[in-house]
Structures are given as C-alpha cells and as structure tokens.
Amino acid sequence: MTALLAVDRVDVDFRVADADVSAVSDVSVEIAEGEIFGLVGESGCGKTTLALALMGLLPASADVRGSIRFQGRDLVPLSDDEMRRLRGDRISMVLQDPMTSLDPCFSIGEQVAETIRAHRPADRREARDRAIRLLRDVGIPDAERRYADPPHRLSGGMRQRVVIATALANEPALMIADEPTTALDVTIQAQVLDLLRDLRRTHHTTILLITHDLGVVAQLCDRVGVMYAGQLVEVAPVETIFRAPRHPYTQALLEALPTAGQARGALRVIEGRVPDLTDPPPGCRFAPRCPHRMPECDRVPPMALEDADHAVACWLSDATRAAAAGEGSVAETPLGGVGA
Amino acid sequence: MSAAPAAVPAVATRRPAAHPGRRKLRVGLVILGALLLVAVLAPWLAPHDPDAIESNRVLRGITLAHPFGSDDLGRDVLSRVIFAFRVSLSVAVGSVVVAFVVGVPLGLIAGYRGGWVDTVIMRPVDMLLALPALLLAIALIAIVGPGSLIALLAISIIYLPILARVIRSSTLVVSSQTFVEGARARGASSTSIVVRHILPNAIGPAIVQASVLMGFALQIEAALSFLGLGAQPPTPSLGVMLADGRNVLTQAPWVEIFPGLAIAVTVLAFNLIGDALRERLDPRGVTR
Numbered sequence: 001m002t003a004l005l006a007v008d009r010v011d012v013d014f015r016v017a018d019a020d021v022s023a024v025s026d027v028s029v030e031i032a033e034g035e036i037f038g039l040v041g042e043s044g045c046g047k048t049t050l051a052l053a054l055m056g057l058l059p060a061s062a063d064v065r066g067s068i069r070f071q072g073r074d075l076v077p078l079s080d081d082e083m084r085r086l087r088g089d090r091i092s093m094v095l096q097d098p099m100t101s102l103d104p105c106f107s108i109g110e111q112v113a114e115t116i117r118a119h120r121p122a123d124r125r126e127a128r129d130r131a132i133r134l135l136r137d138v139g140i141p142d143a144e145r146r147y148a149d150p151p152h153r154l155s156g157g158m159r160q161r162v163v164i165a166t167a168l169a170n171e172p173a174l175m176i177a178d179e180p181t182t183a184l185d186v187t188i189q190a191q192v193l194d195l196l197r198d199l200r201r202t203h204h205t206t207i208l209l210i211t212h213d214l215g216v217v218a219q220l221c222d223r224v225g226v227m228y229a230g231q232l233v234e235v236a237p238v239e240t241i242f243r244a245p246r247h248p249y250t251q252a253l254l255e256a257l258p259t260a261g262q263a264r265g266a267l268r269v270i271e272g273r274v275p276d277l278t279d280p281p282p283g284c285r286f287a288p289r290c291p292h293r294m295p296e297c298d299r300v301p302p303m304a305l306e307d308a309d310h311a312v313a314c315w316l317s318d319a320t321r322a323a324a325a326g327e328g329s330v331a332e333t334p335l336g337g338v339g340a
Numbered sequence: 341m342s343a344a345p346a347a348v349p350a351v352a353t354r355r356p357a358a359h360p361g362r363r364k365l366r367v368g369l370v371i372l373g374a375l376l377l378v379a380v381l382a383p384w385l386a387p388h389d390p391d392a393i394e395s396n397r398v399l400r401g402i403t404l405a406h407p408f409g410s411d412d413l414g415r416d417v418l419s420r421v422i423f424a425f426r427v428s429l430s431v432a433v434g435s436v437v438v439a440f441v442v443g444v445p446l447g448l449i450a451g452y453r454g455g456w457v458d459t460v461i462m463r464p465v466d467m468l469l470a471l472p473a474l475l476l477a478i479a480l481i482a483i484v485g486p487g488s489l490i491a492l493l494a495i496s497i498i499y500l501p502i503l504a505r506v507i508r509s510s511t512l513v514v515s516s517q518t519f520v521e522g523a524r525a526r527g528a529s530s531t532s533i534v535v536r537h538i539l540p541n542a543i544g545p546a547i548v549q550a551s552v553l554m555g556f557a558l559q560i561e562a563a564l565s566f567l568g569l570g571a572q573p574p575t576p577s578l579g580v581m582l583a584d585g586r587n588v589l590t591q592a593p594w595v596e597i598f599p600g601l602a603i604a605v606t607v608l609a610f611n612l613i614g615d616a617l618r619e620r621l622d623p624r625g626v627t628r
Contacts, residue, residue, distance in 0.1 A: 055525060088527030095525065100518040105540040114536075115526040166526055 003030040003069075004173055004206050005054070010066035012049050012058065012230075019278040023049040023062075025230040025285075028303060031174070036200060036207040038221035038238070040214060040253075044274060046230040047210045051176045054208075055093055056083030071173060089119040092167035096179040098160035102151035108162045109135065109147030115169040134165040137202070139195060157188035164195065168203055178210045193220050214257060218242060223309075226250045229275050229285035232303065236310040246312040249286045284314065292316055299324075365620070368612030375606055379426040386419035390576050399592040409594035411584060421598050424576035429606065431488055431570070431577075432557035435495035436550050442496070443503035444546055450504070451511025451542075452534050462508065469501040474563065481569045488577070491570035495557050506549045510542040517541075544621035548614055555610035562603055578603050 012024035024046040031037045039047045052058045054068060056075065068075040070091065075083065087093075095101040102111055112131035116122055122130070128147070135143035138161040151159055160180060167175050177196065181189040197220060200207055209221060217224050217238060224241045226234045226249065234247040245251045252270045272289035281287050287297035296315040303313040304323035314320055378385060387405075394414035402409050408417035450461040468476070477494035484490050514520065515538060523537050558578075564570035565579025573580055578599045585596035 057521065057524060084527050084529060086527070087525055093525040095518055095522050097518055101522040103519045103523065103537050103541065105537070114528070118527045118529075118532070163522070166522075169526075 002033060004033040004071065005031040005208075006067075006069040007050070007054075008067045008069065010050070010053065010064065010068060012046070012053055012065075013063045015061050015063070016278070021277045022280055023230050023277060024053065025280070026066075026300065027227075027230075027232045028066075029225050029232060029235060031206060031208060033173075033206055034200070034204060035222040036196070036209055036220055038209045038211060038217040038224040039227060040211055040217055040224060041227035042212055042274065044277075045227045047227050048178055049230075050227075051093070051178055051208065051210055054174075054176060055087055055091060056080070057087075057093075085119070088115050088166075088172075089170045090172050091174045091176065092170070092172040094160070094163050094167045094175065094177040094180045097183045098156050098163050099183065101163050102159055104151055107148045107150055108140075108154065108159075109143075109149075112162065112165050112169055115166045119170050131165070131169070134168055135162065137168070137199070138162070138165045139191075140165070155188075156184055157191060160184060160188075160192055161195065164192075164199070168199065168205065171203060172205060174206045174208060176208045176210065179212070180209070181216060182211070182213070189216070190219075196220060214242075214253065226253070229280060230277060231285050231300075231313065233284075233286065233314065234310075234312045235303070236307075236312075240307075240310050244310075246306060246310070246317055247286075247314045248290045248292050248316070252289075362616070364612045365616030368609050368616060371605060371609035372613060375425070375429070375609065378422055379429050382422045382426045386416075386422045388416035388419045390415060390419040390423040391574055392416070399588060399595075401592070402594060408598045409592060411581075411592070411595045412588050417581075417595055417598055420576045420581060421578075421602050424578045424581050424599060425602050425606070427488060427571055427575060428558055428561050428565070428578045428603075431492045431495070431561045432554055435492045435557050435561075436499060436554050438492070438496035439499035439503050439553070440546070440550050443500040444507050444543070446500075447504035447507030447546075448511050448534060448539060448542070451508040452515055452538060458508075462504070465501040465504050468497065469505070473498040474560065477560065477564060478567070478569060481564070486569045486572060488571045488575065491561055491564045494564070495560050498560070499553050499557070502553065503546055503549060507542060507546045510545045511538055514538050514541045544617075548618040548621060551610055551617055552614035555607035555614070558603060558606055558610070 007027055007029045010024060010027045011022070014021040014023055027046075027050060039050070041047050049058070049062075053062075053064050054070075054075065056078065058064065064076055066076065070086075075086070078086075102108065106114070109128065109131045112134055113124070113127040116127045116130055120127075132143050132147055135147065140146055140158060140161055146154075151162070154162065164180070167177075180196070181192050184192060193216060196207060196209075199205060209216070211217060221238045223235065223237050225232055226241070226247065228249045234241070234245065234250045241250060242254065245254055249270075256268045256270060258267055270289055275281055275285055275288060281298075283296075283298040283300050284290070287293050290297065294315060301313045301315050301320045302323045303311050304317065304319035305311050306317055306319045312320065392415060394410075397406070397410045397414045399412055400406060400410045400414075406416050406418065408421060410416055411420070446461050446465070450458045476498055477491070480494045480497065481490055520533060520537055523533050528537070561570055561577070562579035562582065565577040566583045567579075568583070571577030571580055573584075581599040582596060585592070585599070589596050
C-alpha cells in the first residue's frame with residue numbers, strides 16, 4: 001500500500017497580536033490509501049489546524065512550513081486556485097456541526113449538486129441525478145422527494161448525512177471528518193459511524209477522522225495518531241493504542257476514560273493544564289504534566305518506530321533514544337501503511 | 341442509473357397557521373398595490389387635466405365633479421394628487437432602488453473582504469452618514485440645481501450608507517457561519533460563495549430596511565419639493581402641493597389635507613410592509 005497522504009515535518013504558526021502561536025509543531029505522519037486514520041487529542045491540540053492546513057483553508061495569519069504530499073504532490077506551495085480545485089474534489093471535509101454547516105437558503109439536494117458542478121462539467125440534470133443517488137447512498141429515505149427540502153426540515157443526524165453526501169460528491173481520495181459525531185446524540189452517532197464505515201467500503205474513500213472521543217476511534221479507526229499541544233506523540237494501530245500505549249500522555253488519556261462499574265466520583269484526570277502555545281515548553285510539550293518527567297524532556301523527543309507499526313516520541317522509549325543518537329534520519333521515519 | 345424517474349420537486353410548502361406579520365403584510369401590500377395602480381393608471385383615473393386652470397372654480401369645496409375640491413388656480417385637487425403621487429412615488433422608489441443597487445454590493449464586498457478593502461469602502465460611507473440627511477440633500481441641490489431627478493439622486497446618496505452598513509453587518513454575521521466554510525471546503529470559488537451563499541442569507545435585513553426607507557424617501561421628497569428644491573411647478577408633486585396649499589389653508593383646507601393624506605397613507609403602507617418583512621425574514625424564523 002502506498003501513502004495517499006504524507007505529512008512531513010509540518011509546522012503551523014499563527015501570528016496573533018504580537019505573539020506567535022505554535023499550533024502544530026513538527027508533525028510527520030503518513031496515511032495509507034483506504035485506511036481510516038484517527039487523529040485524537042483534546043481541544044486546542046492542533047488536530048483541526050492540521051486538517052485545515054491539509055485543506056488549504058487556514059486564514060492568512062497562519063504560516064505553514066514543511067511538506068504535505070497528497071497523491072505525490074506537495075500541497076503547501078499550491079496557489080489558492082489550485083487548492084480550490086482540489087477541495088471538494090480530491091480532498092473533502094465533513095465539518096463538526098451539521099446544524100450550521102448547510103446553507104439555509106438552498107435545498108439539501110442543490111448543495112450536493114453544487115459540489116458536483118463546482119468541479120465537473122455536469123449539466124443540471126446529471127448533477128441532480130447523481131445528487132439523488134448520493135443522498136440515497138448516505139441513507140436519506142425517499143431521497144428523490146427530499147432533494148428539494150431545505151436543511152431545516154431535517155434532523156441533525158439526517159443533516160450530517162447530507163454533509164457527508166456533499167463530501168462524497170466527487171468521489172474524493174481523502175475525506176477529512178472533523179468531529180463528525182460530536183454534535184449528535186449517541187444513537188445517531190453510532191449510525192453515522194456505521195455509515196462512514198460502509199462508505200469506506202463502497203466508495204473506497206480514505207478517511208482522516210478527527211475526534212477527541214476515544215470511543216469513536218475504537219469503533220471506526222484502523223490506526224490512530226495522538227496529538228498533544230501541537231505535537232504528534234504516538235502513532236499506532238488502534239488495538240495497540242488501547243492495549244499497549246507507550247506515551248505517558250496516551251496512557252493518561254486512556255486511564256481517564258471512565259469504565260463501567262467504576263466508583264462514582266472517581267474520574268481520573270490528568271493533573272495540570274495545557275501549555276501556553278505562545279511560549280510552549282522547549283522539548284516535549286507534555287513534560288510539565290508528565291509523571292515520568294526527566295532532564296531529557298527539555299529536548300524535543302524524535303518520533304521513532306517502536307515496532308513495525310508503532311511509533312512514539314518519548315524519551316522513555318528506546319527507539320526514540322536510538323533515533324536521537326543517530327540524529328538526522330530521524331524525523332523522516334515513515335510510518336507503515338495499514339496492515340502492511 | 342438510467343432513465344431517472346421524472347423529478348418531482350418540493351413537497352408543498354406548509355406554513356404555520358398563525359404566521360407573524362401576515363396580516364400587516366397583507367394590508368400593507370393591498371394599500372401599496374392600490375396606490376401603485378393609481379400611479380400607473382393616473383392618466384386614465386384622473387377626472388380632469390391636473391394643470392387645467394379654471395378661474396370660475398377657484399377654491400371650490402368638495403363637489404361631485406371635484407371630490408377633493410379645487411385649488412387657488414381652480415385646478416382639480418384629486419387629479420393633481422393623483423399625478424403628484426405618481427411623481428413623488430417614482431422619486432421615492434427610484435432613490436431607494438439606486439441606493440440599494442449601489443450600496444448592497446459595496447457593503448457585501450466590504451464585509452466579505454474586510455481589512456483594507458473594508459476601510460477604503462466604509463470610511464467614505466461613514467463620512468456620508470455623519471452629515472445630516474436633509475442638509476446634505478439641500479447642499480447637493482444648491483450645487484446642481486433643483487429638479488426631481490436631482491432630488492432622487494440626493495436621496496439615494498443619503499440612503500446608500502445606511503443600506504451599505506446594514507448589508508455589511510449582516511455579511512459579517514453570515515460570513516462567519518459554518519456553512520460558508522463548508523462551501524469553501526467543497527471547492528466553491530469566492531465569487532460563488534459571495535453571490536450564492538452570503539448574499540441570499542445576508543440580504544434580508546437590507547430588504548426590510550429598504551422598504552422602511554421608501555416611506556421616509558417619500559417624506560424627504562415631499563420636504564424637498566415643499567422647499568422648492570425638488571419637483572418644479574407646474575409639475576405636481578405632493579410637496580409642491582403642500583407648499584401651494586399652505587397659503588390658503590384657512591379658506592380651503594382640502595387643498596392641503598388630501599396631498600398630506602396621500603403621503604401619510606403611503607408611508608403607512610411601506611412601514612406595514614417593512615414591519616411584516618422584518619418579522620418574516622428574521623433569521624431565526626422557521627420560514628425564510
């Protein structure tokens with residue numbers, strides 16, 4: 001399997017007032033064709049910023065460095081217009097809140113058809129037929145009749161299906177789903193996750209799923225990347241992450257998950273607070289909260305392969321230490337594709 | 341899929357039974373519709389030539405032949421009100437249309453682009469807004485000379501900044517909504533985002549504002565004409581008629597009352613419509 005998307009040493013800084021905010025720092029990751037890759041982390045850890053960088057949708061105040069190779073082509077230097085042509089066509093995105101991500105002035109079908117017509121020379125009728133088929137594919141009952149419905153006639157779950165249909169409209173190679181289920185209630189969440197899983201199979205779409213919900217990750221993803229304060233700290237297949245997490249942050253995150261039968265009021269939390277990204281810790285950004293903190297933590301730990309498919313960036317890991325010793329080849333360490 | 345079945349668009353649109361502002365809108369539209377008919381059909385509706393001077397019926401009161409009486413030159417007041425209304429209404433509507441057509445794109449671009457574009461467009465607009473409206477119009481007319489067309493342009497210059505600001509602020513609100521980002525994420529171009537997604541969602545308040553402004557425009561037109569700065573006699577205009585009737589107010593109040601009533605009723609119609617539209621186009625409303 002080849003990498004569909006190769007993010008290599010990407011930094012994203014925002015200029016805010018007179019300070020620089022380092023929102024994404026030195027992130028490298030590869031996503032293989034056909035996999036569902038989960039990017040997890042708490043709010044503000046840079047996962048959405050990374051996704052917007054992939055889409056070329058960051059505001060002008062953002063400075064992106066590094067390379068983002070998509071189907072072999074670096075997206076970072078592309079012009080606005082070149083990016084626009086990729087968006088919604090080769091790379092698409094499902095936004096978090098289905099209640100507000102559809103235009104209230106247009107029917108749901110028109111919004112799907114518009115996406116098709118923005119990229120293909122399809123006439124109205126073709127676009128309409130295809131839009132109806134897509135609405136049917138994402139499980140909108142009676143799609144033909146509902147084509148003309150304005151978004152406010154649909155429930156949240158149905159709207160999210162429509163948003164997914166717009167994202168699928170041009171059979172993109174990569175679909176980025178940013179917290180697609182966060183705004184939905186639990187039963188609807190499960191349905192949308194099922195839908196994404198089915199669509200991966202029927203439409204062969206690679207999915208980058210951004211979420212803070214480990215439950216969603218466990219249900220849906222093949223591999224997971226864990227981000228903390230702008231740094232990618234661990235990447236592994238989903239079973240490995242849950243069974244044998246290596247990074248202290250990943251471990252803490254898993255321990256914080258409430259389990260059935262747990263005593264009331266016994267929620268575990270991670271001590272301390274997320275660092276100020278205008279002045280992040282010099283090395284590992286989790287160090288100030290880490291129970292295993294040591295002097296080395298003031299240097300940035302390089303990401304290194306623990307196993308064939310398990311990478312971690314922590315000085316506790318022998319792989320990281322070895323990689324640091326052999327400086328240079330470190331950061332390029334590619335991560336293997338799914339089940340390679 | 342071959343031979344897709346004929347598409348049946350739209351389920352019949354249901355509206356809640358008691359719709360807010362429905363009655364106001366209906367009353368406003370009926371009045372306005374009747375007034376528009378009067379304006380359009382003036383040559384056929386007016387019982388007399390509005391400019392025909394008849395010395396034998398100077399300042400006659402209400403009669404069957406002259407239901408609104410006659411003025412100091414013996415002209416039929418009803419016919420004059422009908423023609424004057426036509427002039428005044430065209431100036432009022434025309435000025436708002438000009439202000440709308442120029443102001444909306446300006447506000448839209450300023451709100452969407454922001455930054456220096458916003459500054460370049462909105463600072464001059466704010467300057468216009470800072471000047472007292474009527475004074476600005478009078479100053480303009482002092483420079484160019486009086487006339488209906490000049491009055492129309494003067495009023496539109498007064499209204500342009502108001503409409504530009506309204507549309508700019510609603511553009512700011514709409515631009516920050518997720519569906520705009522969604523459209524961008526689907527690869528829509530800036531032009532199509534502005535025209536197809538922002539404009540339809542942002543235009544509501546400007547339409548409401550425009551319909552209220554029409555009523556005011558009619559008043560300003562009347563004021564300018566009253567002062568002799570708008571329509572020039574003998575062109576009948578409601579303001580000109582008010583000015584003429586002032587001299588004979590005690591002897592023949594009908595010369596003054598009927599043009600005044602015409603202004604009042606028209607302003608009422610525009611305000612009813614504006615009010616009803618505001619309730620209707622409320623972005624939180626169920627129907628759009």
